[in-house]
Amino acid sequence: MRTSKGSWLGATAGMAGVALVLSACGGDSTTDGDNGGGDSTGGGDEPITLTVATFNEFGYEGLIEEYMELNPNITVQQKKAATSNEARDNLNTRLAAGSGLSDIEAAEVDWMPELMQYSDRFVDLTDPELEGRWLDWKVEQATTPDGILIGYGTDIGPEGVCYRADLFEAAGLPTDRAEVAEFLGESWEDYFAAGDQFVANSDTAWFDSGGAIYQGMINQVTNAYEELDGTPIPLAENTVARETYDAVLDAAVTRGLSAGFAQWSEDWTNAFQNDGFATMLCPGWMLGVIEGNAAGVEGWDIADTFPGGGGNWGGSFLTVPTQSPYPEEAKALAAWLTAPEQQIKAFVAKGTFPSQVEALESDELLGQTNAFFNDAPTGEILANRAKAIPEAPFKGPNYFAIQQMVSDAINRVEVDNTDDADSSWDKALQSFSELFG
Numbered sequence: 001m002r003t004s005k006g007s008w009l010g011a012t013a014g015m016a017g018v019a020l021v022l023s024a025c026g027g028d029s030t031t032d033g034d035n036g037g038g039d040s041t042g043g044g045d046e047p048i049t050l051t052v053a054t055f056n057e058f059g060y061e062g063l064i065e066e067y068m069e070l071n072p073n074i075t076v077q078q079k080k081a082a083t084s085n086e087a088r089d090n091l092n093t094r095l096a097a098g099s100g101l102s103d104i105e106a107a108e109v110d111w112m113p114e115l116m117q118y119s120d121r122f123v124d125l126t127d128p129e130l131e132g133r134w135l136d137w138k139v140e141q142a143t144t145p146d147g148i149l150i151g152y153g154t155d156i157g158p159e160g161v162c163y164r165a166d167l168f169e170a171a172g173l174p175t176d177r178a179e180v181a182e183f184l185g186e187s188w189e190d191y192f193a194a195g196d197q198f199v200a201n202s203d204t205a206w207f208d209s210g211g212a213i214y215q216g217m218i219n220q221v222t223n224a225y226e227e228l229d230g231t232p233i234p235l236a237e238n239t240v241a242r243e244t245y246d247a248v249l250d251a252a253v254t255r256g257l258s259a260g261f262a263q264w265s266e267d268w269t270n271a272f273q274n275d276g277f278a279t280m281l282c283p284g285w286m287l288g289v290i291e292g293n294a295a296g297v298e299g300w301d302i303a304d305t306f307p308g309g310g311g312n313w314g315g316s317f318l319t320v321p322t323q324s325p326y327p328e329e330a331k332a333l334a335a336w337l338t339a340p341e342q343q344i345k346a347f348v349a350k351g352t353f354p355s356q357v358e359a360l361e362s363d364e365l366l367g368q369t370n371a372f373f374n375d376a377p378t379g380e381i382l383a384n385r386a387k388a389i390p391e392a393p394f395k396g397p398n399y400f401a402i403q404q405m406v407s408d409a410i411n412r413v414e415v416d417n418t419d420d421a422d423s424s425w426d427k428a429l430q431s432f433s434e435l436f437g
Helices: 005-013 061-070 084-097 109-116 136-140 165-170 177-184 188-199 210-218 239-254 266-271 284-293 327-337 340-350 378-387 399-414 421-436
Strands: 048-055 074-081 104-108 152-164 205-207 277-283 300-303 312-319
Touching (some): 061 327, 061 340, 074 084, 104 109, 152 378, 177 188, 188 239, 300 378
Parallel strands (some): 205 277
Antiparallel strands (some): 152 312
16 A cells, blocks of 8 residues: 555654754854855854765865855855665655754755655745745746755766777777767767667776666656656556566667666776766766766767657755754855856866756856867756756656656666566556555
8 A cells, every 4th residue: 555654754754863963063054155156155153063974975175164264153064875775765764854954954855755745844945035046847846836946956867878998999989079970970879779789899888877767768758657646657557668578678688788777886986997887868967977086087078969850867956954053044154055157166166066046047058068078068968968858757656666666676687686577577567456446
């Protein structure tokens, strides 16, 4: 049967035994500055500490130092989880426990709908002065039906295709970005066919992970797992999900195009250093991940194309739990971090592509290049990729859970080698039945 609000919170409360202690000191203080430009946002005379919980790479390290220089009475401590799943588990557990959350908690778009069911546990971030800052669809993803805004948008994830130009050259394939974009084609089958040519002339896999390919494909489906009212589409009747699942496993396993890694695993991380794969789907935030994992490796580039048209993978928000003893100061910091000026700096640092309207129109953003990716004009490329996104797919409160079921099914076949496609899909159906009845 479907999980109720109470049972979800009860389950997550049992996931960790010890609550984190908020790192904060001092008494009340007030914030007296603006909500996000380059100037100081102020702060009272009493010193306080604010904690910011993020995951992967947000590009905030330099920004936090800048904020503390502008606000000498505020110390900001960043707590960075290795993966979004780790961050989600921590947030859910401590939200249920009623204590232990950071003053600012980052949330990924796929699990924001879960959090919006508990909007009373987050500060309403609505601010008339910030209206029009973000893309409309970005704001909608963090707004409850009754108009409560629980998250300020950070990045979005317009996708291109990152590739190893040196491995392409060794396989006798084009290496120039424009030629690679043409070679990769317009459809997913074009992309897989290009992979067939590559693996026929190389010992390296074409892409890193079938799960990642599935993520890219399913994010192009308007209603992947739920109706617009949030009602789950029975997985046994979900022909789009099953056909996508079959297409991925055919390319990954039958055609042998995948390196067979689970993204974020140790094997996946290590593969960047040993020519593990030639291409991967590349939302803007992935640029920083690749550069970090492939440090010292030459040959990475990015093509201004994406199979099947435009696609958005990921993108996050900053929320302020009501647990925070300094909600106004936390709100001011979250507003500053998500201002256009700061988001452009985060993009330069880690490739997290801004969701702010002003930033997207900035010559500074559009003129950005990335030295690690062969001086690719990443600002222009990702702006083009953002324009190619037709709409944001609907992701309701059940999206994350169902997506995880299918991802697990792919991994059982491709990574663990414990099941074939049919038996693993049957296990996903069983998981769906156990959760939703």
